[in-house]
Amino acid sequence: MLLYSRVVTAQGSPRRILAYALEATAYVNANSPLEVTCWSGGFGYPGGTVIIGAFVESQAALASALGGLIAQDGFNAMIEAGPVSSRSDMLREVVHGQPSGPPPIGAVATVTTAAAVIDRLADATVWAVEIAQHVESVTGSPVAVLADVYGQMGTLTWIGTGDDAAAADDARAKLRANASYVAKLEGSRGLFVPGTGHVASLTRIG
Numbered sequence: 001m002l003l004y005s006r007v008v009t010a011q012g013s014p015r016r017i018l019a020y021a022l023e024a025t026a027y028v029n030a031n032s033p034l035e036v037t038c039w040s041g042g043f044g045y046p047g048g049t050v051i052i053g054a055f056v057e058s059q060a061a062l063a064s065a066l067g068g069l070i071a072q073d074g075f076n077a078m079i080e081a082g083p084v085s086s087r088s089d090m091l092r093e094v095v096h097g098q099p100s101g102p103p104p105i106g107a108v109a110t111v112t113t114a115a116a117v118i119d120r121l122a123d124a125t126v127w128a129v130e131i132a133q134h135v136e137s138v139t140g141s142p143v144a145v146l147a148d149v150y151g152q153m154g155t156l157t158w159i160g161t162g163d164d165a166a167a168a169d170d171a172r173a174k175l176r177a178n179a180s181y182v183a184k185l186e187g188s189r190g191l192f193v194p195g196t197g198h199v200a201s202l203t204r205i206g
Helices: 014-031 059-070 073-081 118-139 165-176 179-188
Strands: 002-010 037-041 049-056 084-096 108-115 143-148 155-162 198-204
Touching (some): 014 059, 014 073, 084 118, 118 143, 118 155, 118 165, 155 165
Antiparallel strands (some): 037 049, 108 155, 108 198
């Protein structure tokens, strides 16, 4: 299973940017086999960031779906008329955690990334799954672990999702109070490239 994400940075008012993102989401869902959700970038992302993403079975299936969209006049017209200043595509392979359906509108996802030391990638992946499982047991919320297929080699991503911002607050409080979590973080020593860790938040809008 792969997670495809189109990361868009747009210019203009939040109202215009979010309206455009929701229009694009609705178009893709209505005119392609992809089942996409739309997220607004919050803390840790540049202003005006929106992400439209979908789980796909394979890169071949994704290429077929995107090719069908690119061939449509309506899709191209929508892209050309949008307030987008930059965009990039990401593809990640699910290592731990399987999607059970999209979270509710207003759900908050905490996205953590770090690049593993290449000759410790296997060990880093094992640790990544172990820490995700521990966080799940402490917070009661799902945490997926994904490996970036393209981009910086060895990058691993954790995506923890709660129903709303209050759930994100609750999860942080539980982790701060959990001594085992702090101890397990120490197990990451030597597994990741220093300075590559990054934490950001997303809110589902569509």
